[in-house]
Amino acid sequence: MKFTVPAAVLGVAVGLVAVGTPASAADNATGIPDFSGNWARQAFGFEEPKSGPGPILNLEHRPNGIGSNLSMLVGDYMNPILKPGAAERLKQLGEISRSGTVFPDPSNQCLPQPAPYVMSGQRHVRILQQKDVIVIIYEQDQQVRHVLLNEQHPAGLRPSWSGHSVGHFEGDTLVVDTVGFKVGPQSMVDEFGTPHSEALHLIERFRLIDYEVAKESTERAIREKGYANPSAINEGVMFDADYRGKGLQVQFTVEDGRTFTTPWSAEVTYRQSKSQWTEYACAENTREYYANKDTAIPVAAKPDF
Secondary structure, eight states: OTTTOOSEEEEEEOOSSOOOOOOOSEEGGGTEEOOOEEEEOSOOSOBOOSSSOOOOOBSOBOTTSOSBOTTSOOBOTTOTTBOHHHHHHHHHHHHHHHTTOOOOOTTTTTOOOOTTHHHHHOOEEEEEEOSSEEEEEETGGGEEEEEEETOOOOTTOOOBTTOEEEEEEETTEEEEEEEOBOOOTTOOSSTTOOOOOTTOEEEEEEEEEOHHHHHHHHHHHHHHHSOSSGGGGGSSSOBOTTOOSOEEEEEEEEEOTTTBSSOEEEEEEEEEBOSOOEEEESTTOOEETTTTEEOOOOOOSSOOO
């Protein structure tokens, strides 16, 4: 896919931890759910919320009129949640996409992929849960997030590409609060290039959901935002369709008063992965096979710190 596929796949298994089985129950006597393991989804973009303002949608549909055209990403720049500057930026990127050119994004430019953007295209995620920190690793280019548990955002927080994430449990739900995002030329919250400012405030709610709920959500997402070619569904990242245990759902809300007229929400749903964890390299492999061209290796003129 144009907005997420890395330049090349090395096919080398990552030896961070052994592939685990996602938990389906609370962690022993603590009552805290265990999200550890490998999770997968077979769709792109965000799932719409049950109610209220949702994410930007694609103006371009598949030839049959059903579902998002993943080969032409034109975000709905007329959506009323967008402030004028954001709408104009989205319109510009949509015109580039309609011209047949892939516009720059964090994925194809080998840049950091902060949330929520990282959830729109990365379909394989590994969660390592410890007492004081939860580490979230996304397969493509090994993007990593650290969620510090039961802590506060520090005063005078200096912006960084992935922001500063703190989390706590509310019953069976992990609530993650992230602020302090740095902004660059390719900063965006979704695959359409919807921008954000340093005022971005992201709230995520992770919870384990019953099999039937996960099945319904993932199958609907595949129909609406998966591969248009049915044969491609059995390629790439796969969840285990035979696994009847819990799924993982992340519901999130985006607040950014400089970019959006109102907060909006979306969600992504994962099921236990059946795919091998693979090492994807980006900057070291600059051939964009989907565009039949080479891209420049990212360079930094000055340090970020």
